[in-house]
Amino acid sequence: MEKVLVLGSINIDFVSFVSRYPHPGETLVSNDFGIFQGGKGANQAIALAKLDVPALMLGKVGKDTLSDFALSSLQESGVKITGITKSQKISTGSASIWVNAQGQNSIVIYPGANGEVDEDFIAQHEKFFDDASWLLIQFEVPPKSILLALKFAKKYGLKTVMDPAPVREVGNNDIWELVDYLLPNEIELRELTNTENILKAIRILKSRGVKEVIVKLDKQGAGYEDKGTFNLFPAVPVEQVVDTTGAGDCFVAGFLYGMIQWEDIPRAIKIANLTASYSIQKKGAAISFPNKSEIDWKKLE
Template identity: 40%
Template structure:
């Protein structure tokens, strides 16, 4: 897709690196902490911009230093930020991330200004929808705003992409009926559908439940087991690339953005492979937006 609009969240990540995450009631000594621009929406917009797509974003930040840093980081990769509103008297969203040696993490999010991304804010940017080829959304902003964005995207005949995270079971059928591509992992897929996803057959059945709601294409990311594409009439599986993970933060955001940057409407295999390579590189680096590779790095990855 040449022109992409991202409607979503912006968070400043407080990334804490430790040997292992603490159990309940336990104190663990950490090695270091970094402040890194993040938020699922901003991560995807940043990755799209860095990977060469003409990208714009709708969202909100507070009138604080973190908000200014978030905007500046997006602008470094040519993301258009005029759709990102500064909400007076509100703090920029924050995420607190604990990352252990395996690269696995636990994340807690404070919405901050993201909660102010209401339907009015979204609808006021209709021009950005008209200019885009695809509209990408996640669930770190209010769900009614996501529904409004999907409805407006369809009004203008755009490809609607939903990253259903953080996953929740109460998403309205109206939203699913407008989604062209969704990208849950197997855990999110189980939460979204209420169905088990412990085996490949169960993953397919759960994905088919979303297809029955009107979703055209379900991309299920399976970590080291690759990616599964499920449509109404086919199931295909694509391999992952084996690397030593340092930090899995934003790996899914990187995969989706890289996929969209190469997707032309039908070339699923090539776009999924590009996404798999990009996310494989990202997990070998610390941080969210700081981990995103360039096009050249992805093309040279083996």
């Protein structure tokens, strides 16, 4: 199977499960608490590995106990970690997450060592681009590093997938013409284009050079534009939403798995919806992602 090079963040998530979000100045007692593997890059690499897709992680962690947790989590999931280095100055990235009774989350991120994934780091790891077929990238590392990685990807003939989260000003329109598949959610789509009209937003992004835009629409599912029409693929129903943390990452991995296997966008979106439906039924991000053998593939029929 084609290999995926994942460039992105590696975090540890500190998650509090609450009945509701606290008001300013208010102290709440949480119903439960957990420490989980996180970071969009690491999450997506783990989700791919659980789907039996060869994934190699490029990123940085700190020289601390949190890094040991992160590296062991990645390895145990089947992700290759030879592209990960340790910062001598900054701690491992982390996220403070609140999950309410409806399973919705609010997240505050401390970038930590992820901020040291600079252009020099990318250049030092150029050799890994020559041994992959896809580059998967997010916005949790510096924009200049993203641009250089995309340039290396095109130099070595890799197809590129970008999850533009968290949305940030990239400051260089050259990035967009190097992106084959862009997977924003509805909020990210609006912030990237300054319009709430989905079709108009997709056209704006394509005018910048993006080849295809797949829009994640939360409970509604996901869709893409084809011949002037937005095609929506409904979300897979579940009995109870427990925690949506990492569901978008699971979706991205499912989509990429589908594209590697079938090279068909509609089928890939259906697979992405299906894999994400498993993630939201458990607590945590990476720990909630399904193994390929757990998925009821008959639901695609």
